Amino acid sequence: MELPDNKQRSDFSALIAMMEHLSEPWGIKDPESRHLYMNKAAYLYTNTPAKFNIEGQLDSDFPASWAECEEALIEHDRRTLASNGRVAVIETHYWFGQKTLTPYISEKIPLHDAKGDFIGIAWNAKLLDTMSPLKYITQQKPGVLTTEVSNDLFTRSELDTLFLMLQRLSTKEIARIYNLSHRTVENRIYNIYQKAGVHTHSQFEEYCRHAGLDNFIPDRLIEKGIQFI
Numbered sequence: 001m002e003l004p005d006n007k008q009r010s011d012f013s014a015l016i017a018m019m020e021h022l023s024e025p026w027g028i029k030d031p032e033s034r035h036l037y038m039n040k041a042a043y044l045y046t047n048t049p050a051k052f053n054i055e056g057q058l059d060s061d062f063p064a065s066w067a068e069c070e071e072a073l074i075e076h077d078r079r080t081l082a083s084n085g086r087v088a089v090i091e092t093h094y095w096f097g098q099k100t101l102t103p104y105i106s107e108k109i110p111l112h113d114a115k116g117d118f119i120g121i122a123w124n125a126k127l128l129d130t131m132s133p134l135k136y137i138t139q140q141k142p143g144v145l146t147t148e149v150s151n152d153l154f155t156r157s158e159l160d161t162l163f164l165m166l167q168r169l170s171t172k173e174i175a176r177i178y179n180l181s182h183r184t185v186e187n188r189i190y191n192i193y194q195k196a197g198v199h200t201h202s203q204f205e206e207y208c209r210h211a212g213l214d215n216f217i218p219d220r221l222i223e224k225g226i227q228f229i
Helices: 006-019 040-045 065-083 133-137 156-166 171-178 182-196 201-211
Strands: 026-029 035-038 087-093 102-112 118-127 225-228
Touching (some): 006 026, 006 035, 006 118, 065 087, 065 102, 065 225, 156 201, 182 201
Antiparallel strands (some): 026 035, 026 118, 087 102
16 A cells, blocks of 8 residues: 655544555545555555555556546546535446446545645545335345346346346336337246246245345446446
């Protein structure tokens, strides 16, 4: 982990001491959106080589694919300063160097010195949790969205349909989203029910909860980039 120079280190010493021991990615940027510090988890999250000196680097300087999002990342910095408060976005990219897109919630917080002057931004990232009304009603804990499943019972096209079924979309709505015929979607749903051994939608939802499929999202439905929320 790169540490800022002596003056900056004194300004951020307490923060850095805390961040060093956190398992979630955390980092600090200066008022010009240049990186000053990242903890070990942030290096892994951003897939940054351990020997790369991040101090003074802009997002576009990083040897990583997400550097293409610099404009949106700097806009996140700007909005954080303008709001003088916490600002969150959804960052979807190939985090941790993975081959699949994964959405993370990234929050940025403005930092001020004892005089109240703006001296930088602290940022962190965590997996995007889902809390649907159905999960709330059934008192389930939020889940983490994933584009990968360990269940090999269903084909990829069936998993795509399964996701929209869990959102309680009609067959016509599913057909329109995937540009399929109504009959094709009906056949897929029939096959899904057969494989899951269920006969009703409520049984299907219960099956998906037990099979760990209720947090799956098809990668074809998500795009890399920054989404302000």
